[in-house]
Amino acid sequence: MPCGEYDIGGLDLSDDHYTVEQNLVRNKYRAFDDDGNTVLKGKQKTFALKDEFPFVNADGMEVFTVKAQQIRDYEGEYVLTDAQSGDDIVVLKHEYSILEQITGATWKICDVDIDTKLAEITSRKFVGLFRTGLLGNLIPHHYEITDATGDHVGTISGQLSMKDRYDVDIDDASSVPREPVVVAAMVIDAIEGN
Template structure:
């Protein structure tokens, strides 16, 4: 699990946000967002056994200022966190923080005109994000596909970023933005 540089996320048709994550053709994780919680709570489980693999919890009740901590449920290791940046309503931007809380990358929406069209005209325009290091190097991207439910690919270009942080982080972003 997480040995590749390419992943696909498919939102499942259901009440609430449920996802299945694929590495190649194999499902590696399933996720469901817990509803009616003061703080966001996501569990990522093994699709075959149902064993919890990762847990994501918001550190505060206010969504706008929340950081979402990602923890390996098997080892208790903190993988990192996803934090929303209050840059602009028109262009989503999130910080990926490493296990020690340092900024390791930023996930930002592709461009302002398309972002505005998504917000004001239609959500049928697929979302697209780039993943950039603090030094400005692009280390990955997430590209949506036209689909009834959210479906997108995540491609990492090198080993500069922990794939668990990028993939789990993108699912959290998709769920809280309700793309």
């Protein structure tokens, strides 16, 4: 499937850099472009049996939802659905490991129909050990984004802050569907509850 077929209606994430900021109180997110303009806003639905994160663009139009497929599933699958067409775009698959705090978390971005891996987002090893506990959110997190063959695509780098604030940098998205990868980078923090 060509990368263009993974586009999300009403959303343009063609820049190479975005800053994502989490609200201090709850899982509420805002993404900014390099000029400081809001490009995306989202929050976790409360009182839902399955985790659900609807997102709107800068104009307030709902553009996509990320929804868990099962109730509180450790090795979860989250489907990203285009709000305009109702089509499922990709699946975010969390590969849970009991050693995840040491080895790092791994998320696969897969085609929704044929289950082919399109990209992978992996946290830096050992950082998880220090991000647990009372002061855990003060320690910046770091993820690497790679394509299906393991080649570097970009990074997600946390900033030292009381609330989660991080940079999403895409260095080379020629081999991956850009919008779902950038979106996944933005929502994995919310799903993990960092």
